Amino acid sequence: MKKFKLNREIDKEIIGLAWPSITEQILEMMVGIISTVFMSWIGTAALAGVGMVNMLINFLQTVFSGLSIGTTVVIARVTGEGNHTEAKRTLVQSGYMALVVGIFLLVTGKVFSNPILNLFLRKAEVPVFNHGLTYFNIILFSLPFFVLDIIVSGAMRGAGDTKTPMYITGGVNIVNIILNTILIFGVPFLHIPSMGVAGSAIAVTASRIIGVTVRVLVLYNRKGLKLNLSLKDNYRLSPQLMKRIINIGVPGFIEQAVMQGGFLILQLIIVTMGTVAMAAYQIGLNINAIAFFPIFGFAIANTTLVGQSLGEKNYDKANSYSYEGLKITMIFGFVLGIFMFAFAPLLARIYTNDPEVIKESVMIVRTFGVLEPLLAVLNICSATLKAAGDIKYVMITSLVGLWALRVLPSYTLDRALGMGLIAVMIGIFLDFCSRSVMYLLRMRKGEWKYLKV
Template structure:
């Protein structure tokens, strides 16, 4: 019986996850380190949010407000790093080691410089930014938000270096090394939060100090690995200060549309956060906790959306379009299965999970309702809305995916979310209903694109 099951499993894996470009063993060797990485990132964020909850609802609200702005800004340079990952993956697939090295150094230099500029702007204009976006927040919340925003801006360069190097390592298939670097940074962040927030009761200031030490220490480790331990990318220090325009143009072909998408996409989420602030401190906390828990449920599928960039990038680099199509379909079905399983596994533990955040009793039922809605809808909608565009982008189809995401975000999540939450009086539930509707619309657009031929006709390398 056991041998029969093993043979059936082997046959299924070969049927859906093996092609000319790579087999299922290589794909899952990429996937599992990324999965562990994402589990740690989301899990540690959950622990950090729970720790800051001990400092009160105002502290949670301040961190959540600033993090909504941070996500908007960080994803701009992470998008450029993704462009680097795609170019590195395609050159790796084509077997051109020299161009893999040049693409990696160009990506690190471009992402770091962009992060430095964004961080300096945030530090310089933190006060007007917070007043414009969150002026209706209470004085206590606003004071904590200023401290956290300035500290976040300082840390951007450290995070950018880690993201760029990890992205390049994933592009060549070295997801274990990427995992190790990410774990160093994130585990250090949690340990320092335990010291500064939980033990020394330093609140938001403690979290700010922790994030800076962790990100710059992570950057130092990433650079040390790149120059002293890596035997694949062959990067030298002086290459980081000489970026060929032709290589930068290839990275920006993917990175700039994605960066614009992230700005508009997360700008929409930021605008949504603005009218959530007007609903009160409890509404901010409800949104923060529900989103954190929903992100935890989505970790297995989110790891697929990162893995597929390397898989499809290398398929297209080798000219194996049929492999790319096959793997994309398999990843979409696997994403839905994983989301269904994560909901079934974690929902019975809702009470102890939400208890980590010490929420007021008045909002616990609201958090449950938001999570239940998301858990049901995401099984069908999340993979086509997030995994599929990652695959299209890896093939070079960045402009279409970015424009589609921007339009769906603003037409449905932002406008519909505002109408349902404020004029129709549905509050946070209206915001989450609009979010799930937007996933569905965006997913249908990407499925239509995938059924055609234009998405794999781009000549990136």
């Protein structure tokens, strides 16, 4: 029992760094919940179509998610080494790569928007496809800004500054909700028409442009930040530093591509189950964010603290942060899981009054509630390995867990036994169990502490 005791001093530091990230993720979650509720008010077809496009956009984001991981890990390392000049240069180089990637995704998405949506929604009902296409064609314009926004936020966190991203995200989310309300439903006395799904896409795009603009202005104008920029900094291209970022970023990209690709294929399986299943699954995922985002906030703190400790070459400190972070997050996972299981029917009714959708949603939410402690183990252990640069292992295990143990069983059980969404949740259970065990065993070996980044 002794080894399971919490270290209050370390816990205080972890929570101090994690709570702004948790608050930021909760704010993001609230916007997601409100947007999903708005879509459900428009109709089940809008909810299903926009939900599918958001899954597709998540897949397109895999490239810059890899860049963000590389940026955060490298900046955490050089900050731990006390090299703040190199931290700023890392941010600049990441920004260059982010803009190239974002513009490429925008152009490619616009050119092939119809074929892409036909590929993923060809079996969906016509209203679902039309709503999805409308949303997709507008939201693409946000990608260059969104990718840069994620890079800048990741850089700030890598330097140990989680409060500034939280404040900015809070303000931008308020703008997002206001714009969504105005543009989706209209304001007659201001002669603003109701724009439905298109209004939501415009609101999200405008919010992302505002968000990255504010973040960049703060970097240049607010003194005292752990990571700030000035016009006197070095803006020359640095292939060597880009290579260092890419060495972490490419495996990070592949890991995210594997993950998001699996999520996307799973969504295609669910599309064949009908509109009720699609809507219920989107609601279930949205409610699961209640638990996932706090866990994700602790994972961010874990990446920063472990990365900085390894930069200092203080291996005992890195080990303490990783295990204390795991203990705290598992406690959160248990509490949030109980909450989700108990209040699943009430949470589902926030989104819809369709009895069939509510019934399926409750089953999904309660399954996620049982799995929350495993989600904590999975995310914290993988965050430790990523901070150490052991991302290739995370990439390989993601392929095994998500594709071999989530997607394949989901498809097989549904096709062979007609189990529907129950088959999907069995696959998710197998995935969470397998990856949690693999990550925990890898972390316990301790070799990750001595890897070079």
